[in-house]
Amino acid sequence: DGGITQSPKYLFRKEGQNVTLSCEQNLNHDAMYWYRQDPGQGLRLIYYSQIVNDFQKGDIAEGYSVSREKKESFPLTVTSAQKNPTAFYLCASTPGTGGSTNEKLFFGSGTQLSVL
């Protein structure tokens, strides 16, 4: 079955440590996104990528980094500069990159990151 796989489901970070969240899709989608969700709040966009080897900052990119070396993969690194990383992280994708389409987002099942 096609879909988006996020791993791990739960992740713990120590102080000063960088951690990487994995996101893989086999839908052949061009665009991929990372969202952060805090308890009782909506989703905020961290980074997005519309094409391989290119990505743009979202609304809350500070303390995060991404890469898009392959179409199917869009890993997110939470760096030590992110002082409040505890949140639920959702990866998503869409077939195209915008334009006159009402494409929906396909979501992964998320990664819960907590600080030890």
Add this chain to the structure above:
Amino acid sequence: AQTVTQSQPEMSVQEAETVTLSCTYDTSESNYYLFWYKQPPSRQMILVIRQEAYKQQNATENRFSVNFQKAAKSFSLKISDSQLGDTAMYFCAFRETSGSRLTFGEGTQLTVNP
């Protein structure tokens, strides 16, 4: 920048009754797309319904329908014959026609009581 506002943090409804969730948005664009997503306790995001701004007819999907008021920049979701499985966080979202990013509201936690 576009903003999406959901003014009802929590709502509850009795099973089989009807409930309406509110959403307003701010944009200078004339054409765009609006979405309602559902997030049950599993935290999996599920698309409920979507609306294209240039279409005047309100979208419907089985028990779910929207009331789209473009001039008022309002996009409410009506759930008819509420079921226990409708208990979830509901998010309103906005997307420009020319862009690929989706902007979400803060969500409304809906509880359906037996």
